[in-house]
Amino acid sequence: MLATQIVDIAISAVLGLVMFGVGLSLSISDFYRIIRYPRAFFTALTVQMIGLPLIAFAIQGLLSPLSPEIKVGFIILAASPGGATSGFLAYLWRANVALSLSITSVNSFLTLISIPIVTNLGLKVFLGTTTEFHLPLWETMGHIFAIAILPALLGIFTRNQFPRWSEKISRPAKYAMMVLLAIVFMVKLLVGENQGGAGLDLHDFIQITPFALIQNLACLLIGYFTMKMMGMDHASRLTAAMESGVQNTTLAFLIASSFLHNQEMVKPALVYSLYSFWTACLFAYLSNRIARKAAEQPVQD
Numbered sequence: 001m002l003a004t005q006i007v008d009i010a011i012s013a014v015l016g017l018v019m020f021g022v023g024l025s026l027s028i029s030d031f032y033r034i035i036r037y038p039r040a041f042f043t044a045l046t047v048q049m050i051g052l053p054l055i056a057f058a059i060q061g062l063l064s065p066l067s068p069e070i071k072v073g074f075i076i077l078a079a080s081p082g083g084a085t086s087g088f089l090a091y092l093w094r095a096n097v098a099l100s101l102s103i104t105s106v107n108s109f110l111t112l113i114s115i116p117i118v119t120n121l122g123l124k125v126f127l128g129t130t131t132e133f134h135l136p137l138w139e140t141m142g143h144i145f146a147i148a149i150l151p152a153l154l155g156i157f158t159r160n161q162f163p164r165w166s167e168k169i170s171r172p173a174k175y176a177m178m179v180l181l182a183i184v185f186m187v188k189l190l191v192g193e194n195q196g197g198a199g200l201d202l203h204d205f206i207q208i209t210p211f212a213l214i215q216n217l218a219c220l221l222i223g224y225f226t227m228k229m230m231g232m233d234h235a236s237r238l239t240a241a242m243e244s245g246v247q248n249t250t251l252a253f254l255i256a257s258s259f260l261h262n263q264e265m266v267k268p269a270l271v272y273s274l275y276s277f278w279t280a281c282l283f284a285y286l287s288n289r290i291a292r293k294a295a296e297q298p299v300q301d
Contacts, residue, residue, distance in 0.1 A: 014180045016151040021173040022091045023155020024166045030098035040232045044240040052078040053118045055218045068126040069264035075122030079115045080251040081107040082243040093284035095238040208271040220245035234291040249273040
């Protein structure tokens with residue numbers, strides 16, 4: 001138990017450092033632009049709150065032969081929006097970081113209402129039952145604020161107060177954050193369950209991975225192409241893809257394990273967390289490359 005707590009604290013600390021580095025890349029003017037052009041914000045937020053649960057219900061209801069408990073785990077995952085990792089990916093791949101942080105800030109509050117509704121619907125659909133539970137308001141808000149919002153705000157403050165110093169450390173900080181995140185993923189992959197790791201066996205991987213990848217790809221695509229249909233620029237499209245495809249697996253762990261006390265429901269989030277960072281990076285690389293080639297093509301008269 002102590003080892004698990006130490007790993008959880010270390011992971012939270014790493015995510016906090018990541019969000020501080022993300023904040024170093026932002027200025028107040030970045031957020032003013034979102035206030036002036038709110039369509040991208042509300043479109044991306046709607047995709048997260050409504051589109052992702054619909055995708056999960058469709059995949060698990062129509063395609064998946066998995067057990068009902070694991071299906072509910074995928075529903076919980078879809079209802080848990082992107083957190084610190086998606087903000088870092090937006091920063092790493094030159095997406096709209098201010099938009100990413102704005103979405104994270106707002107949906108952190110909305111999930112207090114949306115997660116119980118979506119999860120109870122999943123329980124009713126796949127298990128024929130419901131359970132009354134709620135997220136502890138101040139504990140959940142405090143957790144999200146401490147590891148995501150506050151470090152980012154400190155980074156923004158540092159950037160505005162010490163711009164030269166922030167500019168100097170921004171590039172090496174980016175690579176340091178990549179190493180720290182890689183360590184986090186390796187801990188979850190290799191360390192045993194009693195020591196805070198995933199505790200997954202080969203059967204779990206084989207059974208859950210195809211549907212984790214299908215749901216992940218569908219979430220990335222709906223985020224990107226919904227924004228494209230709304231006429232948003234490439235950076236905003238990529239941000240919506242990152243926010244939609246990289247879920248807050250820590251929050252999903254909390255719901256499945258601490259509130260529903262069902263370890264089977266935890267497994268989809270564990271498997272998803274091992275893939276989603278890398279699939280999001282691949283998606284960002286390919287979409288950035290396509291967008292760059294499209295920009296380089298001469299305009300036809």
